Amino acid sequence: MNAFRRRPWFLPLLVLVLAAGWLLPRYLAIRALAREEAALAARVDELEAALRAPSETARPLAPRELPRLYKALVGLGQGLGLTLRALEPAEGRVRLLLEGPFDRVYAFLARLPRLAYPIWIEGYRLAPKDEAARVIELDLELGVRLERPEEASPEP
Numbered sequence: 165m166n167a168f169r170r171r172p173w174f175l176p177l178l179v180l181v182l183a184a185g186w187l188l189p190r191y192l193a194i195r196a197l198a199r200e201e202a203a204l205a206a207r208v209d210e211l212e213a214a215l216r217a218p219s220e221t222a223r224p225l226a227p228r229e230l231p232r233l234y235k236a237l238v239g240l241g242q243g244l245g246l247t248l249r250a251l252e253p254a255e256g257r258v259r260l261l262l263e264g265p266f267d268r269v270y271a272f273l274a275r276l277p278r279l280a281y282p283i284w285i286e287g288y289r290l291a292p293k294d295e296a297a298r299v300i301e302l303d304l305e306l307g308v309r310l311e312r313p314e315e316a317s318p319e320p
Contacts, residue, residue, distance in 0.1 A: 217277035217278060218277070218278055218279065218280040218281075219276070219277045219278070219279055219280070219281060219282060219283050219284065220277070222280050222281050222282040222309075223282065224282055224309045224310055224311040224312070225281065225282060225308060225309065225310055225311060226310075226311045227310060227311070230253065230308070233258070233281045233283070233308065234251060234253065234258065236279055236281065237251070237258065237260060237279075237306075238251065240272060240275060240276070240279065241260070241262050241272055244264070244268045244271050244272050244275075245264060245265075245268050246262045246263065246264035246268055246269065246272060246302075247262065247263045247264060248260070248261070248262055249261040249262065249263060249301075255310075256307060256308055256309075256310055257286065257305060257306065257307055257308060258283075258305075258306045258308060259303070259304070259305050259306075260302070260303075260304045260306065261301070261302070261303050261304075262301070262302045262304070263293060263299055263300070263301050263302070264299065264300065264302075265298060265299065265300065266297070266300050269290070269300045269302050272302070273285075273302075281308070282308065282309035283306045283307065283308050283309075284306065284307050285304065285305070285306060285307075286305045286306065286307045287304075287305040288302065288303065288304045288305065289301075289302075289303040290302055290303075291303075
């Protein structure tokens, strides 16, 4: 007790050292957990980006590139054995009228998001062509994200 009277700063210093010794490991653990949480959040973002369909991440199309989109849509349908009845382009939209067996129509719809074009389905209509529904008619309205004039890159 006599030592505390001669050095009055010793008791507060002892309390401070004990408190620091108790708090430091907890502070370091919290920092490690914060780093781990940031790494996990970055990994979640990576995985979400990997799950996005190519059609969601594709850059907007220039109007001069629309024929390639039409060719890809027609090629996909014909490759699956569907019959193309109509293709009607419009500003920022494409209407397709296809016919074929249900499994091929379904395969077409399932593969559509994998096309590397900025498209989405705005509307559709499925209707059987015969009583037994062996042939299905798909009337599909697709939206197309087009470049705005301010986004257009200068041509070389």
